[in-house]
Amino acid sequence: MKDIAYYNGKIGRIDEVQAPITDRGLYFGDGVYDAAMVNNKKIFELEDHLDRFFTTASGCCASSRRCSVTS
Secondary structure, X not given: OOOEXXXXXXXXXXXXXXXXXXXXXXXXXXXXXXXXXEEOOEEOOHHHHHHHHHHHHHHHOOOOOOOOOOO
């Protein structure tokens, strides 16, 4: 499982997946990390969590033409 990668909607072996050098995530280190607290199979304060996530994601790639963040 350690040699699996995901990029641009595709999953493949890590040595087969290719990302262009101009990819903002690689070039500038842009990205959004997400973690949520779950109790009894329910995400705590889901609506607030999603609002924060989409606000952050929109700001992270605001200048990227390939960014599409929807809720």
